[in-house]
Amino acid sequence: MSEKSTTLEFEEWSLTIRPKHGWFDVDIAELWQYRDLLYMFVKRDFVSFYKQTVLGPLWFFIQPLFTTIVFTFVFGNLAGLSTDGLPQPLFYLAGITAWNYFSDCIIKTSTVFKDNATLFGKVFFPRMIMPLSIVTSNLVRFGVQMILFLGMMGYFAAVGASFQVTSGVFLLPLLVLLMALLGLGLGLTITAMTTRYRDLSFLVTFGVQLLMYVTTVIYPLSAAPERYRWLIELNPMTGIIEAFRYAFLGKGDFDMWSLGYSSIATIVILAFGVVIFNKAEKNFVDTV
Secondary structure, eight states: OOHHHHHHHHHOOSOOOOOOOSSSOOOHHHHHHTHHHHHHHHHHHHHHHTTTOSSGGGHHHHHHHHHHHHHIIIIIIISOOOOTTSOHHHHHHHHHHHHHHHHHHHHHHTTHHHHTHHHHHHOOSOTTHHHHHHHHHHHHHHHHHHHHHHHHHHHHHHTTOSOOOOGGGGGHHHHHHHHHHHHHHHHHHHHHHHTTOTTHHHHHHHHHHHHHTTTTTSSOGGGSOHHHHHHHHHSHHHHHHHHHHHHHHSOSOOOHHHHHHHHHHHHHHHHHHHHHHHHHHTTHHHHO
16 A cells, blocks of 8 residues: 555544634534434423323423413412413413523433533534533424414414514514524533532522513513513513513513613523633533
8 A cells, every 4th residue: 555545544533523722612513413313302301201102292281281270370360460461371481481481491401411421532523512402402392382372362362362472472483582592501501510509509490580570570671570570670581571471462561672682682691601611621620
């Protein structure tokens, strides 16, 4: 064998693994090459979550329905919180549908390194595939809960309830994208930090529940106390949920400025999450 053919034999590789040169280094082409793996992870998440359950995917409907009933009884009837004149179940289900997708993205993404340390230590693939699969699999759950929400809208429309669908529904893809990217960015930040500070993993669920109370899930922005309103508006999810309610129910403090702020905040949080995720990825095997 000649020296030239030997050189070519060693130069022709089907896969080349190179170190990342920057903190904000995301190879989109590489992620696209691993799209089949992304699909497998999405399928795994969906199947494993409801495996050995009696009701299976029906929990997609049961969980938001029971949460809506509890919110209607506690916050609507006992506390008497305003719902902007909307039917209480419809008002709460709108907030729950949007919030559940966002919170699931945070909670499940925040344990990516811890839950997959063994897999990451044995097999090479773009680590970003794992959190992306979580965001994508949660999208299935969001779609099912949207069907429940639309069904409840149909019921209240049939009984003559006062609400209206606006042209804001065309913003739904943007709103879903913002919820996904915001949850992804926060989740990436938390999972990177938990490689060194394990206590954070115990605080995530509790922290997300507290965050819900400074978001307009159980009350409209118009009913928030004036002195705390700035804090609620500072939360990027507030503008998204208000836009979601305005789009489907015609009520909510929605304007393009608030949605623009939510979009900018989402981009900043996502960029920070990617940076800290890439930084932690380089040596997480030694700390997890």
